[in-house]
Each structure stands twice: as structure tokens, then as C-alpha cells.
Amino acid sequence: MVLRAGIVGCGGISRSHATAYTNLDGVTLTALCDINPDALHARADEHGVSSLYTDYEAMFQEEKLDVVSVCTHAPQHAPVAIAAAKSGVNVLCEKPLSIDLQSADQMLAACAEAGVRLAISHQYRFTPIFQEAKAWIESGRIGEVRSVREVGKGRPAGFELMEMGVHYFDEMDFFLGGIAWIHAQITYQGHEVGAEDIMPSRQLCKTDRRDNGIVAGDTMLIHIRGQSGTYGIMELYCREPRQGWMMGPHILGSEGQLMIKPNPDDGRDEMWYCPFDVSFAAHTPQWERVRFDPEIFMIGNKPWPGRHSIWGARDMVDAIRDNRQPELGGAKALTSLECVSAVYESHFTRARAELPLKDRRHPLVKRL
Ligand SMILES: NC(=O)c1ccc[n+]([C@@H]2O[C@H](COP(=O)([O-])OP(=O)(O)OC[C@H]3O[C@@H](n4cnc5c(N)ncnc54)[C@H](O)[C@@H]3O)[C@@H](O)[C@H]2O)c1
Structure with a gap:
């Protein structure tokens, strides 16, 4: 089964996630979202992605993604991750997980309730x-x-x-x-x-x-x-x-x-x-x-x-395929x-x- 990946936030670090998804076997970079059309089109042109959105809720509803990388700044991580969970999409979230523990707990609870994974992108390990x-x-x-x-x-x-x-x-x-x-x-x-x-x-x-x-x-x-x-x-x-x-x-x-x-x-x-x-x-x-x-x-x-995002993304993709938690998933995402x-x-x-x-x-x- 080919996994369908998306990205919300097409700034600096998204290049690393996009490259990861286009180089991992059995994954296709399906859709991108950014409120800034310039950033959106720049990343889309690099990777030949044609399903483009400025509203992540619309992307989650229409694209049937298996995994999304959340690459916005920290205050937007919780709302994006919770919306993804509600649409049944596994979440690989950029660091820091959120701006406080209360919203991070809500992210984890929403993912657990929806039966999807939430992992944090600390790729170094x-x-x-x-x-x-x-x-x-x-x-x-x-x-x-x-x-x-x-x-x-x-x-x-x-x-x-x-x-x-x-x-x-x-x-x-x-x-x-x-x-x-x-x-x-x-x-x-x-x-x-x-x-x-x-x-x-x-x-x-x-x-x-x-x-x-x-x-x-x-x-x-x-x-x-x-x-x-x-x-x-x-x-x-x-x-x-x-x-x-x-x-x-x-x-x-x-x-x-x-x-x-x-x-x-x-x-x-x-x-x-x-x-x-x-x-x-x-x-x-x-x-x-x-x-x-x-x-x-x-x-x-x-x-x-280097310390490329592909190393953490690969663990998330393998976790989905092997039906397990990613190494930095579940409560580990919060540490x-x-x-x-x-x-x-x-x-x-x-x-x-x-x-x-x-x-x-x-x-x-x-x-x-
Ligand atoms: N793991 C790492 O090694 C690593 C490295 C760099 C950055 N990061 C993290 O990645 C995150 C993003 O950093 P960056 O440098 O790429 O930021 P950036 O400013 O370059 O990009 C953020 C993008 O998010 C977009 N955005 C904002 N609100 C949005 C929304 N509601 N919907 C869709 N798009 C939206 C912005 O328009 C912008 O293009 C930060 O949390 C940062 O700490 C992690």
C-alpha cells in the first residue's frame, strides 16, 4: 500500500519533510497547505505536487492522507494536529510539540481518541x-x-x-x-x-x-x-x-x-x-x-x-505499516x-x- 503524505506549513523545515516523503519507498507526497501562496507554490514546484490548499481542514477532508507533517510555528501545532486527528490522519509534528502542556495533552488525547499516531520530529536520535x-x-x-x-x-x-x-x-x-x-x-x-x-x-x-x-x-x-x-x-x-x-x-x-x-x-x-x-x-x-x-x-x-527529517519520518512511516507506535509517539511525544x-x-x-x-x-x- 502506498501511503499518502501531506504537509501543513511550507516554510524552511518543510523542504526536509517533502524530500523525506519523496525519497521513502511506498510513500507519495500528495498534498501541501500554506496560507502564504508564495511558500505553497515554491514547495509544490520543487516536488511536482498539484493538490494545493490554503485551508488545512479542507486538505484533511478531501485528500484521505495517511500522514501529515505539521511544519508551522509552535502556536499552530495543536489546532492543526487536532484537526488532522479528527480526519483520521497520523501526525508527525515539528518541535516544539506545542506552546504548553495543556494543549499538548489535548493533541495527544485527540490522536488517541481517533486511533491515529502523534509523533514529535526530534530526528537526531x-x-x-x-x-x-x-x-x-x-x-x-x-x-x-x-x-x-x-x-x-x-x-x-x-x-x-x-x-x-x-x-x-x-x-x-x-x-x-x-x-x-x-x-x-x-x-x-x-x-x-x-x-x-x-x-x-x-x-x-x-x-x-x-x-x-x-x-x-x-x-x-x-x-x-x-x-x-x-x-x-x-x-x-x-x-x-x-x-x-x-x-x-x-x-x-x-x-x-x-x-x-x-x-x-x-x-x-x-x-x-x-x-x-x-x-x-x-x-x-x-x-x-x-x-x-x-x-x-x-x-x-x-x-x-546530516540530521535530516527523513530519519524520523521513516520511523513514522514504518510505525504505520507495522501497526505500532512510533518511537517518539504516545506519551514520549510529550517528554x-x-x-x-x-x-x-x-x-x-x-x-x-x-x-x-x-x-x-x-x-x-x-x-x-
Ligand atoms: N526538527 C528540526 O530540526 C527543525 C528545524 C527547523 C525548524 N523546525 C520547526 O519547524 C517549525 C517551522 O519552522 P520553519 O523555520 O519552517 O518556519 P517558517 O516560518 O519558515 O515556515 C512556517 C510556514 O507555516 C505557514 N503557516 C502559518 N500558519 C499556517 C496555517 N494556519 N496553515 C498553513 N500554513 C501556515 C507560514 O505561512 C510559513 O510558510 C517550527 O516549529 C520550528 O521550530 C524544526
Whole structure:
């Protein structure tokens, strides 16, 4: 059976979803929707799609889709996903899942009620290098994992938390075997964040077009406790934006370290290994790049060496065919957003925030 895929929101990330659906076996990119006709036609022309919509409800009613990628900004994720569920369409939703847990819970409930899947598009964990890193860890190659560290791209922390932070939480969930609790401290312009510092994400980060709802703080230090007892550390602070080497996990084990970082020249992930539990400048020559069999990057007859959406989309498509939940489906779809709320809850209560949170209200909105 050929699966019929659609996309709502034809901006930047939709290119990656469209390419995924046109390259996965047994899937056809059937229909596209965007309220902006220029964006809609640009993506349609690239992929030869002729069923085009400016109203997603109409697309769901007319197209009998099997799966839709929700590629709008965060505030529109819940209404689009709920409409898709009501039409019996499986949902692959871009991150962040939504702007708060209450609407995310409604998305999950609507999908469960309709008997369709809801998965979040944190594609990193599905990529071959992340899978290899996990296999190295499980084989004992770096001993016992002590910590996983991540640093933001340099945008104000409240904004960055919803951008890269949610990806990093998913990495932590992947490498730490689940997340137990979070302890965080947040500052804004040098002082501890209070209710007066809560603001819309577009006010906090004027240099990015995306809308991430209500946020707070320009600096965050986040301590993440894994279910396995090991921990993660996330540092988000303002500096000159840099892509490249900053973005990716640094995993310290009792007998060695791993780093997965995208090379700034081509954006492709590289995995590096060092045979020390903690390294100093003198150990620099000991870091070595791990080379992989090029075969592991192949889907069909093409290599996919970056953090392409195809890796997560493939899991969703396989889940539909195999009649199972996707790896990041069901309650797992909520984890990274749950962590965002836990960061704010922990900061304001000055205590650990255990997952899942009992109070589903937005921790910032309730303090306004
Ligand atoms: N997983 C990743 O690695 C990754 C990477 C980039 C972006 N993203 C996420 O993808 C989402 C989209 O980001 P982007 O950079 O592509 O944004 P974008 O601004 O480039 O595109 C969003 C598109 O949605 C359209 N849109 C808005 N409301 C709509 C509606 N009601 N119906 C149909 N279309 C509508 C807009 O017209 C626009 O074309 C964000 O949530 C972002 O965080 C994820």
C-alpha cells in the first residue's frame, strides 16, 4: 500500500519533510497547505505536487492522507494536529510539540481518541551516528556514562529552550534512558528571573521570525537527572550565534568520551572519541574522529549524512505499516516539552521538578 503524505506549513523545515516523503519507498507526497501562496507554490514546484490548499481542514477532508507533517510555528501545532486527528490522519509534528502542556495533552488525547499516531520530529536520535554512539555506550566502550552536556546556539535562553533545548532534552532522554527530574536556574540581564521578565518569545528574541509562545530569561543553567542515575547539563546563554561545532552532545564516561558535532563546513555530524574520562588541553591529540561504513547512511540508493527529517519520518512511516507506535509517539511525544515546563517550574519553586509534571498549566502563564 502506498501511503499518502501531506504537509501543513511550507516554510524552511518543510523542504526536509517533502524530500523525506519523496525519497521513502511506498510513500507519495500528495498534498501541501500554506496560507502564504508564495511558500505553497515554491514547495509544490520543487516536488511536482498539484493538490494545493490554503485551508488545512479542507486538505484533511478531501485528500484521505495517511500522514501529515505539521511544519508551522509552535502556536499552530495543536489546532492543526487536532484537526488532522479528527480526519483520521497520523501526525508527525515539528518541535516544539506545542506552546504548553495543556494543549499538548489535548493533541495527544485527540490522536488517541481517533486511533491515529502523534509523533514529535526530534530526528537526531534516529540518525546513524546517534544510533552508533548509543551502541558504543551500550557496549561499554566509554565505561559508565557520567554526564551529557549541551550548549545553545547563542540566542536568548527562553527562546533557545524551545528551539534547540527541546532537541537536547530528547538527546538526554535517548542517552540517559529517560528523564527523572530537572533543576534549573534562570537569569535575565544579570538578575534572577521574576514574573516581570515573562514575555512573548518574539519580544525576547527579535532576530528570529519563529513564535515560541511565552518565555523568560536570557541565561539558563539546567541540571537534568536521567532515570539511570546519570545526569545531563544544558547551558543556554547569549553570544555570537554559531552553528557548527557547538551543537551536539558531549558524553563523558568513566573510561572515555564521545562528541557528536556537525562540521561547520558541511553541516554533517562527526563523532569523535577520546580515551580519557576527563580531557585537558594536553589530551587534544588523543581525540580521534570515528569513521563509519558509508552504508549506514543509506536510505534507498542515497546517502543521508546530516540530521535530516527523513530519519524520523521513516520511523513514522514504518510505525504505520507495522501497526505500532512510533518511537517518539504516545506519551514520549510529550517528554521534551514536559522538560521545558519543568525548567520554569524548578526555577520559580527553587526545587527539583519531577517528570511528568502534575500541574499541566504553563508555569509562566500562571505567574503572570
Ligand atoms: N526538527 C528540526 O530540526 C527543525 C528545524 C527547523 C525548524 N523546525 C520547526 O519547524 C517549525 C517551522 O519552522 P520553519 O523555520 O519552517 O518556519 P517558517 O516560518 O519558515 O515556515 C512556517 C510556514 O507555516 C505557514 N503557516 C502559518 N500558519 C499556517 C496555517 N494556519 N496553515 C498553513 N500554513 C501556515 C507560514 O505561512 C510559513 O510558510 C517550527 O516549529 C520550528 O521550530 C524544526
